[in-house]
Amino acid sequence: MKNTLLRVNDAIYMSCIWIAGLAIVVMSLIIPWGIFARYVLGTGAGWPEPVAILLMVIFTFLGAAASYRAAAHMAVNMFTDRLPEHMHRYVELLVQILMGIICLFMTIWGTKLCIATWNQFMSTLPTLRVGITYSPVPIGGAITLLFVIERLFFGDQSQRRVVNYELVEDSKEAV
Numbered sequence: 001m002k003n004t005l006l007r008v009n010d011a012i013y014m015s016c017i018w019i020a021g022l023a024i025v026v027m028s029l030i031i032p033w034g035i036f037a038r039y040v041l042g043t044g045a046g047w048p049e050p051v052a053i054l055l056m057v058i059f060t061f062l063g064a065a066a067s068y069r070a071a072a073h074m075a076v077n078m079f080t081d082r083l084p085e086h087m088h089r090y091v092e093l094l095v096q097i098l099m100g101i102i103c104l105f106m107t108i109w110g111t112k113l114c115i116a117t118w119n120q121f122m123s124t125l126p127t128l129r130v131g132i133t134y135s136p137v138p139i140g141g142a143i144t145l146l147f148v149i150e151r152l153f154f155g156d157q158s159q160r161r162v163v164n165y166e167l168v169e170d171s172k173e174a175v
Helices: 002-039 048-069 085-116 130-134 136-154 165-174
Strands: none
Touching: 002 048, 002 136, 048 136, 085 130, 085 136, 130 136
């Protein structure tokens, strides 16, 4: 069960990295096109800016979830480094609980925001619903919550040794 959950989380983690990376690449192509169309062609297109903003939101929330799992997020340790060693475990637990609360807030209220704005359409992209543009908030919150739960039960992913899950399962079958 643990290996299956970690394998699923690894797949979600890699998906977050790839989606966030693709969002940056596409955004890096769209912005120059918008500038070229406006200043060289003389016809300013209305779609590059809102699409670039949507891609930045996707990059932000999915990239943050991946960064959290990899323990590459920004952390201020000035206070915790000055605590006695035996207190570090309790502070880490408190941080994970607070992160879980924030993720629940993002997931619940982000979903409510998506539902509330679902029937509105973007003025610059009339086929795109506003609720879809807000969807990275609850999705990123839910994914980060999944990673918080993983960290609570299985520890920090960045400190775990890399395991080939197929070899682990094959060895179980052999026993």
